[in-house]
Amino acid sequence: MLQELKPEINFCSCGCEARLVKENTSSGKRRKPKYFVACLDEVCGKRGKVSSFPWQAILEWNAGEESEFPDDFPVPFVNAFGLTNDETRQLLARKRNHCEEQIQKLKGANNNGASAQEKLKSLHLQLDWLRYGQTWLDCRTARL
Numbered sequence: 001m002l003q004e005l006k007p008e009i010n011f012c013s014c015g016c017e018a019r020l021v022k023e024n025t026s027s028g029k030r031r032k033p034k035y036f037v038a039c040l041d042e043v044c045g046k047r048g049k050v051s052s053f054p055w056q057a058i059l060e061w062n063a064g065e066e067s068e069f070p071d072d073f074p075v076p077f078v079n080a081f082g083l084t085n086d087e088t089r090q091l092l093a094r095k096r097n098h099c100e101e102q103i104q105k106l107k108g109a110n111n112n113g114a115s116a117q118e119k120l121k122s123l124h125l126q127l128d129w130l131r132y133g134q135t136w137l138d139c140r141t142a143r144l
């Protein structure tokens with residue numbers, strides 16, 4: 001499941017490719033790496049939001065105005081084929097609610113097992129995808 005949820009990096013709005021950058025913050029106690037997406041063209045220098053996970057950084061970049069939006073509906077696990085924009089919007093909102101409920105449930109159950117952690121990770125990733133889908137839809141309808 002997690003594998004097929006891995007996002008591709010959208011092109012920069014300047015037309016250049018962008019790549020994922022890992023940043024090791026060695027200052028202070030927290031040594032967790034941070035991630036962001038940056039345009040390969042140094043003159044352009046556009047960057048996405050800094051995030052704690054690589055996939056989060058990619059989806060933040062994809063949802064931002066710095067990157068190009070794909071023409072096709074981007075969320076891999078949502079079938080929006082043949083739906084109107086409004087129907088797609090409702091579908092995304094429903095899925096997002098469902099996702100958030102499941103996350104709350106898992107957290108509330110105080111379940112720290114490996115499979116629960118994996119499921120939580122997958123749910124967070126799905127949630128980020130759904131947010132991206134909503135942004136994508138808003139941008140597309142704004143352009144029409």
Ligand SMILES: [Zn+2]
Nearest residue numbers: 012014039044
């Ligand atoms: Zn660029």
